[in-house]
Amino acid sequence: MPNYLLFLFPILAYLLGSISSAILLHRLYHLPDPRTLGSKNPGAVNTFRNGHTKIAxxxxxxxxxxxxxxxxxxxxxxxxxxxxxxxALASCIGHAYPVFFNFKGGKCVATALGAVAPIGFDLSGLMIATWLIVLILSGYSSLASIVAAVAAPIYIWWFRPEYTFAVAMLSCLIIWRHHENLERLWRRQEPKIFSKSKNDNY
Known part of the structure; x- marks a missing residue:
């Protein structure tokens, strides 16, 4: 396959990643734009915390x-x-910076999980387990996502070392998207997943 055709895959992945299901489903069900609610983040956790479990x-x-x-x-x-x-990276960048929604997107956690799943379900299973353990112990979805992102390159290095750099790049993107959460965690101002604070920014 010619190289110029190979570049179609990341381009199409970016465009697919730019489709915000949270915004579209809120419109479909005549709900307020998720970017105006709670954390103002168009993602599953913000949708869940605003009382729409099935949509989340x-x-x-x-x-x-x-x-x-x-x-x-x-x-x-x-x-x-x-x-x-x-x-893989393009799909996550599309989710974080969607061309269809003024480049204002989500935190990439679910999209990154999907992107690494084809590499190995053992890796994605470990990431989910890590996220759940940290969430149960701390109650912070943001902290769970950050810890899982930090652990992901270590896991992939063990199972499929050739993908370590790519997964590390995804982890850096996730951590960057959570930099405000890190600040609030440091200041002990980050709300937990079942709280109703408007300041959460998952």
Missing amino acids: LCVFIFDVLKGMLPVWIAYRLGLPLFYVSLT
Whole structure:
């Protein structure tokens, strides 16, 4: 396959990642824009915390799939490692900086989970387990996401070391998107997942 065609995969992954299911589902059900509610973050956790559990589940599933499908297709077609990695990163960048929504998107956690799933379900399973353990122990969804992001490159280095750099880049993006949460965690001002504070910014 010519190189110029290979670049179609990350481009299409970015465009797919730019589709915000949270915003679209809120519009479909005539709900306020999630960017005006709670944390103002168009993601599953903010939707959940605003009392829309079923919609939050749909948002989570869609966000996982839009990270998973382009990477899975690229992986199954046997694309070189560089293009598979670029496709994964592009889908997450699309979620964080969506071209269709003024480049104001979410925190990439669910999309990144989907993007690494085709590499190995053992890796994604460990990431989910890490997230759940930290969430149960601390009650902070943001802290759980940050810890899982930090652990992900270590996990992938153990199972599939050739993808370590790509996963590390995804982790850096997730941590960057949570920099405000890190500040609030340091100041002990970060609300927990079941609180109703408007200051949460997952």
